[in-house]
Amino acid sequence: MTGQAVSAGTGLEPAEVGRPISGGSMRRTKPIGRWAGITLLLIAALAFLFPFYYMVVGSFQKTPDTTIAGAFPRFGDLSLSNYTAINSRLDIPQALLSSGIFTGGVLLCTVVFGVLAGYALARLHFRGRGLVFSALVLIQVVPFQLLMIPLYVLIARDYGLSDSYLGMILPFAINSTAVFIFRQYFLQLPQELFDAARIDGAGELRTLWSIALPLVRPALLTAVLLTFIGPWNEFLWPFLITKQPDKQPLAVALANYISNVASSVANPYGAILAGAVILAAPAVVLFILFQRHFVSTDLGSGVKG
Amino acid sequence: MSTIAPTTQSRQRSAGGLMAKVVGRQPIGLLLSAPYVVFLAVVFAFPLGFAVWMSFHKFRFTAPGVKVATPGVGLDxxxxxxxxxxxxxxxxxxxxxxxxxxxxxxxxxxxxxxxxxxxxxxxxxxxxxxxxxxxxxxxxxxxxxxxxxxxxxxxxxxxxxxxxxxxxxxxxxxxxxxxxxxxxxxxxxxxxxxxxxxxxxxxxxxxxxxxxxxxxxxxxxxxxxxxxxxxxxxxxxxxxxxxxxxxxxxxxxxxxxxxxxxxxxxxxxxxxxxxxxxxxxxxxxxxxxxxxxxxxxxxxxxxxxxxxxxx
Missing domain, CATH: 1.10.3720.10 (MetI-like)
Structure with a gap:
């Protein structure tokens, strides 16, 4: 996988994807074709959004109703009882705190060490740079799940880090896709900028901090959003290494609830859906707020070979 | 060192010595990428090698501190x-x-x-x-x-x-x-x-x-x-x-x-x-x-x- 092939994927500016395309051929599209397209998009949007709508409605409904009528909110039956039910079983604030520490730790490491590595890979010539970059690209096709047994042995057994935030964070600490995004953005900056900084006698860290970093702020945002959904949504790893309920992130706590406890509650699905809403909300809200910055060019280019 | 050289060309000239050949023109890059390299080694390279090794040996979880032999078992x-x-x-x-x-x-x-x-x-x-x-x-x-x-x-x-x-x-x-x-x-x-x-x-x-x-x-x-x-x-x-x-x-x-x-x-x-x-x-x-x-x-x-x- 050559660097050139990879960078080809990010030639496109993020904003370009969101912009309406008004090419000549589009304007000539027959009205029937356009209506077919819009109908298709609307059906798809319905298929994507309906489960989320149903999740929210179901989470506020005191008695479950799985008939078609149940898909519409019955105002007499709305309550927060499912939320109190799930909270009494899972200690939601504690689970959110665990999720927050896990995610925050990963974000911090990714931003600090990822920016340093991305900058070095993009702008500095040093021995082994090609090797580091090859490793960065290669590990994107080695699925994390395949390393779970050796990582479990090392982290939980040898280092004794089970039920600790450090053990949770370690395998995810630096998101390689984020490093890749940082590198791509640093690469796009003009060389003159760095030459000028060197003439002025700025060291590499100072150049990075006061010249390069302010110019790649969009990359920072993209990388933070992208990195956020990793640990926040992660189930397998924290599930493996946390046994104490007070250390389990919300995704793990909710999953355990779904597979073990749910059957012992009056309205099991209501409580599950309430937990699901709490788990889904932060990622969905963040994404909607910053959706312009969150595009596939950055995501996909990391694995483009 | 080489990093203070003003332009690309002169930097190449001034840093063309042995040092640059061994560690590159801007060896500080090694330092900046070191945490990521360590991360890759600890979380990917070593576990990967460990997984391959484990698959050719008999390996069991034991109580902490107990050492148990892990004989090679070939393709078993x-x-x-x-x-x-x-x-x-x-x-x-x-x-x-x-x-x-x-x-x-x-x-x-x-x-x-x-x-x-x-x-x-x-x-x-x-x-x-x-x-x-x-x-x-x-x-x-x-x-x-x-x-x-x-x-x-x-x-x-x-x-x-x-x-x-x-x-x-x-x-x-x-x-x-x-x-x-x-x-x-x-x-x-x-x-x-x-x-x-x-x-x-x-x-x-x-x-x-x-x-x-x-x-x-x-x-x-x-x-x-x-x-x-x-x-x-x-x-x-x-x-x-x-x-x-x-x-x-x-x-x-x-x-x-x-x-x-x-x-x-x-x-x-x-x-x-x-x-x-x-x-x-x-x-x-x-x-x-x-x-x-x-x-x-x-x-x-x-x-x-x-x-x-x-x-």
Missing amino acids: NYKSVLTDPDVLDSFRHVGVFILINVPLTVILSLVLATALNKAIRARAFFRVAFYVPYVTASVAVVGVWLFLFNSHGLVNSILGPLAPDPSWLVSSFWAMPMIAFFVTWKQLGFFILLYLAALQSVPKELYESASTDGAGAWKSFWSVTVPGVRPATGLVVLLAIITGANLFTEPYLLTGGGGPDGASTSPVLLIYQKGILQNHPDQAAAIGVILMVLVLIIAGINRFLTERGNR
Whole structure:
């Protein structure tokens, strides 16, 4: 996988994807074709959004109703009882705190060490740079799940880090896709900028901090959003290494609830859906707020070979 | 040192000595990338080597501090794994998953990306709508799917007498396809945006000349769009296959631990069951190595096909 092939994927500016395309051929599209397209998009949007709508409605409904009528909110039956039910079983604030520490730790490491590595890979010539970059690209096709047994042995057994935030964070600490995004953005900056900084006698860290970093702020945002959904949504790893309920992130706590406890509650699905809403909300809200910055060019280019 | 040299040319000249040959012109790069390199070594390279080593040795979890011999056992772990019908079934399940998920993902995401590319209004709305399942935790959306597809769920009450019995997630026929549909639904938004980006690089002139030649919408989709996004298709296929190799949360939660009766197990689920629950980490490592080799072979074939198409 050559660097050139990879960078080809990010030639496109993020904003370009969101912009309406008004090419000549589009304007000539027959009205029937356009209506077919819009109908298709609307059906798809319905298929994507309906489960989320149903999740929210179901989470506020005191008695479950799985008939078609149940898909519409019955105002007499709305309550927060499912939320109190799930909270009494899972200690939601504690689970959110665990999720927050896990995610925050990963974000911090990714931003600090990822920016340093991305900058070095993009702008500095040093021995082994090609090797580091090859490793960065290669590990994107080695699925994390395949390393779970050796990582479990090392982290939980040898280092004794089970039920600790450090053990949770370690395998995810630096998101390689984020490093890749940082590198791509640093690469796009003009060389003159760095030459000028060197003439002025700025060291590499100072150049990075006061010249390069302010110019790649969009990359920072993209990388933070992208990195956020990793640990926040992660189930397998924290599930493996946390046994104490007070250390389990919300995704793990909710999953355990779904597979073990749910059957012992009056309205099991209501409580599950309430937990699901709490788990889904932060990622969905963040994404909607910053959706312009969150595009596939950055995501996909990391694995483009 | 070399970093204070003013311009590129003079920097090359002044740092052309032995030092630069050994560590590069800006050795501080080594320092800046060191944390990431250490991370890669600790979290990827070493565990990878450890997994391969473990798969050729007898290895058990022991109480802390107890040292137990780990004799080499050659290919024994591989033999016992490859003769285990449960393991072979789990690989077969991934095959079923890929047969459903990959074509469905490629067709739906390309068609929807093309439609989205032509839409003038509400593009942001559609983008968000398609992307929301992708950014949401599997655990959260599994909750809704359980609610929708259980025996008395909304889907079955709409279908009425047409509902399958046993229901979707507890039917040995439907369990694996349901996992494939779930993952397709969840990941589609990512692939739509990937195709949307690829569509921007298809030259507009090709569409214009196609329409001058009297090609309709379908013809120009088939003869301009599809070949134009071929590299993206290669990537989509590869990523979808990697997803298939990684299935864990879905069989664990959606079909209750690979049920019914092992009809929807996945290799990663078996890695968990054998490695962690049954204390056979050596065999689990062997499954992991086999899976990784398969993924790398598929990635190689995929790359070969995509590049040949580009020439």
